[in-house]
Amino acid sequence: MTALDLFDHDLPGLERVFERWGEKRFRARQVMNWLYKKGVTRFEEMTDLSAALRERLGREATAALPRIAAEQTSRDGTVKLLLELADGERVETVLMPDDGRVTQCVSTQVGCAMGCAFCRTGTLGLRRHLTAGEIVAQVVVGQARMGPDRRITNVVFMGMGEPLHNxxxxxxxxxxxxxxxxxxxxxxxxxxxxxxxxxxIRRLPPEMLGSLAVSLNATTDEVRDRIMPVNRRFPIQELLEALRESPLPPRDRYTVEYVLLGGVNDSPDDARRLVKLLSHVRCKVNLIAYNPHGDSPFERPRPEAVEAFRKILLDKNFTATLRKSRGEDILAACGQLKAEEGGTLGG
Ligand code: SF4
Known part of the structure; x- marks a missing residue:
């Protein structure tokens, strides 16, 4: 029998489990309180549960956290953890402290099937999906690593994997x-x-739409087909239509991510096309200057090109931010995660 992973259940799911076991539903709240508020994962320490329930949990459930196989800290304070899952597969998660906030980037798959040309994870192919419990447990580990005085305030599903594929x-x-x-x-x-x-995107629950960040990265299908093969299945217009037709709550906005690749998608014409494409999409734009890595065929954009691109968006009243790249020296920046053995991360 596979053990029941407590991190894999939301409150209604855990309530159903306890009901099936002949326990009161409120036990689910108590268990979640231990796991998430107190960071306790050993059942014998969950002292407000009956001894019989603790024993049954011990026999039939787990609240196992992935092992930190390696850890690296960047000059800017970014921490990259290589996590080993129960079956020995490895994923990375990145913690980025900044002023009062701590943002954690989590992985959703081992590898990725999307094959984006600018991404190291894409070179791995998909090995498997992560369970919900394995995604959540990354944050529990991240919180334990940061300690009680520094709460994880933000989580971005931008590590290894294409979240909506899972x-x-x-x-x-x-x-x-x-x-x-x-x-x-x-x-x-x-x-x-x-x-x-x-x-x-069309199937997402409305409450998640305002949390959606779409990596657009090109303004013509010709370029996007080349750098993001997913575009051959869902060309730009079809993607934007899905955004426009989804029930985005009135005060929410999508985020459109645009990685500027030197000489590929960073011209003023691209910026003007982007303005046109997004004119009927409620969104803000996040620009990211590409970080080249060893085996990459792309180049960093010139700073003047980045500024000129941004100015064209701002002049048309878009909110356009330039995302600061974090942890470049430890390959923790966007599109650089690859869960390397030893090599980059080791000891
Ligand atoms: S950028 Fe994201 S979706 Fe594309 S290959 Fe990399 S991990 Fe997958």
Whole structure:
């Protein structure tokens, strides 16, 4: 029998389990309180549960956290953890402290099937999806690593993997992270990225739409087909249509991510096309200057090109921020995660 992973359940799910066991539903709240508020994962320490329930949990359930196989700290304080899952697979998670906030970037798959040309994870192919419990447990480990004085305030689903390809598990993990009974991180501080799976965007629960960040990265299908093969299935217009037609709550906005690749998608013409494409999409734009890595065919954009691009968006009244790149020296920056053995991360 596979053990029941307590991190894999939201409150209603855990209530159903306890009801099946002939226990009171409120036991679910008590257990979640231990796991998420007190950071306790050993059943014998959950002292407000009956001895019989603790014993049964010990026999039939787990609240196992992945092992930290390696850890690296960047000059800017970014911490990258290489986590080993129960079956020996490895994923990375990145912690980024900044002023009062700590943002954690979590992985949703081992590897990724999307094959974006600018991304190291894409070179791995997909090995498997993570369970909701494995996604949530990354944050529990991250919180334990930061200690009680530094709460994880923001979580971005932007590590290894295409979150919407692992749809059901990501939706459940999102609910556990945002629930009062879970980690209680408000929706506004959660971000789920996608390379543009338009069919899955249409299935997202409305409360997740304002947390959606779409990696657009090109303004013509010709360029996007080349750098993001997913575009051959869901071309730009189809993707934007899915955004426009989804029931985004009135005060929410999508985030459109745009990685500027030197000489590929960073011209003023691109910026003007982007303005046109997004004119009927309620969104803000996040620009990211590409970080080249060893085996990459792309170049960093010139700073003047980045500024000129941004100015064209600002002049058309878009909110356009330039995201600061973090942890470049330890390959923790966007598109650089690859869960390396030894080499980059070791000791
Ligand atoms: S950028 Fe994201 S979606 Fe694309 S290959 Fe990398 S991990 Fe996958």
């Amino acid at each position: 749809f059901d598990n990501v939706v459940r993990a999102f609910r556990i992270l945002s629930s009062d009974h879970g980690l209680n991180i408000t929706r506004r501080r959660l971000t789920v990225s996608t390379a543009g799976l338009a069919d899955r």
